[in-house]
Amino acid sequence: MTNIAGFQSVGVVGGGQMGAGIAQVCATYGLKTILVDINPKQIETARTGIAGSLEKLSTKNVITAEQKIAAIGSLAYSSDLSALKDCDLVIEAIVENERIKTELFQTLDKLTKPTCVLASNTSSIPITRLGAATTRPDKFIGMHFMNPVPLMKLVEVIPGMATSEDTTRRILDLAAGLGKETSRSADYPGFVVNRILMPMINEAFNALMEGVATAEDIDKGMKLGTNQPMGPLTLADFIGLDTCYAILKVLHEGLGDPRYRPSPLLAKHVEAGWFGRKTKRGVYKY
Ligand SMILES: NC(=O)c1ccc[n+]([C@@H]2O[C@H](COP(=O)([O-])OP(=O)(O)OC[C@H]3O[C@@H](n4cnc5c(N)ncnc54)[C@H](O)[C@@H]3O)[C@@H](O)[C@H]2O)c1
Structure with missing residues (x-):
């Protein structure tokens, strides 16, 4: 065995x-x-x-x-x-x-x-x-x-x-x-990977909410502009928006810093049941 x-x-x-x-x-x-x-x-x-x-x-x-x-x-x-x-x-x-x-x-x-x-x-x-x-x-x-x-x-x-x-x-x-x-990683909120990744995803939702760019342009900008395999909104749909929201709440509560406050637009997607790929709808439709 x-x-x-x-x-x-x-x-x-x-x-x-x-x-x-x-x-x-x-x-x-x-x-x-x-x-x-x-x-x-x-x-x-x-x-x-x-x-x-x-x-x-x-x-x-x-x-x-x-x-x-x-x-x-x-x-x-x-x-x-x-x-x-x-x-x-x-x-x-x-x-x-x-x-x-x-x-x-x-x-x-x-x-x-x-x-x-x-x-x-x-x-x-x-x-x-x-x-x-x-x-x-x-x-x-x-x-x-x-x-x-x-x-x-x-x-x-x-x-x-x-x-x-x-x-x-x-x-x-x-x-x-x-x-x-x-x-x-030591046991601090979000450890390392999500402590650094989630603020980027959250900022992408805030940029979308403020009309800075379309979802497609936000993703394209980050994918081609920073050499990532996919843009942050595509990635969020892949992870699960419910999971992203839950992680951001833990970061916000655990670190006590307003910069981790979940984007209201992310919260709305979760309230609508749009969790991303796993529910066939998130920022994008699948
Ligand atoms: N999605 C990602 O990219 C990702 C990456 C790393 C870690 N995680 C973490 O992994 C965990 C799971 O995430 P996921 O994306 O697979 O979620 P998911 O929603 O795809 O799956 C969760 C599963 O747990 C089952 N479940 C719920 N309560 C249960 C219980 N009491 N007993 C047995 N089964 C139960 C559900 O039926 C469901 O099938 C979360 O803690 C998440 O934060 C997710």
């Missing part, structure tokens, strides 16, 4: 765009992986999405045909959290809401074996606070994958105040074993 940094079996909770990608990568590298979502429809969406992505990656020779077959064989799905009781590691990738994540971690804390490491893929919620809600803050850590997980190289690793060095080292080794590069 494959063993990376002492981890043989991994549970992933949340089968949305991030959770499905994380489960896919863990399974591609041979780890016994279980993906859990409370929504059975989402499990089917994840199953189909993962199969399609593995097919595409193997056609493009990003993964081997053996890895594709191994991934499908290593991956199980469930809507029941108790399927995770024997896991060595559980990575949470549910909605960006501290109350819901805390409740989930308290349940996972009771359900999993004491040696199991608990990790959150949160974009911004304090790791120390989530870990403190469990009886194992030393085995609790932030493991922030980037979207789309099978293609993006980075995992931002965020130890909380009480995370042990052993846990941090194992998670850094695991990420490397999954073919990723890692960066290490």
Whole structure:
């Protein structure tokens, strides 16, 4: 059985765009992986999405045909959290809401074996606070994958105040074993990636709101003018406007600086249920 940094079996909770990608990568590298979502429809969406992505990656020779077959064989799905009781590691990738994540971690804390490491893929919620809600803050850590997980190289690793060095080292080794590069950030709001990325996305919404330019021109300006793969509004639709809004609220509250206040136009999109690609409408229509 494959063993990376002492981890043989991994549970992933949340089968949305991030959770499905994380489960896919863990399974591609041979780890016994279980993906859990409370929504059975989402499990089917994840199953189909993962199969399609593995097919595409193997056609493009990003993964081997053996890895594709191994991934499908290593991956199980469930809507029941108790399927995770024997896991060595559980990575949470549910909605960006501290109350819901805390409740989930308290349940996972009771359900999993004491040696199991608990990790959150949160974009911004304090790791120390989530870990403190469990009886194992030393085995609790932030493991922030980037979207789309099978293609993006980075995992931002965020130890909380009480995370042990052993846990941090194992998670850094695991990420490397999954073919990723890692960066290490301290547990401050938004860590590094979102603390710097979200103000740019927010400013793009404010520029759009003030009529400085059209959405297309804002994206074109930033894409071609600053050599980014896509403009900030396209990227926001890709991340999920609900997720961007939640992260900005955490930055605003946590850092107490008005420059992080979410743009009213971003808030309006979220109120309208226009969350981006995943709801087929965000700044753009899909
Ligand atoms: N979208 C991004 O680009 C991105 C990047 C890095 C990190 N993140 C973080 O990853 C997490 C997930 O984001 P996403 O974009 O995949 O969201 P998403 O909305 O695509 O998926 C969330 C999934 O969680 C499930 N869920 C909700 N509550 C649950 C529960 N109690 N138990 C089990 N499943 C539950 C939902 O059914 C849904 O399938 C968030 O914390 C987000 O901040 C997102």
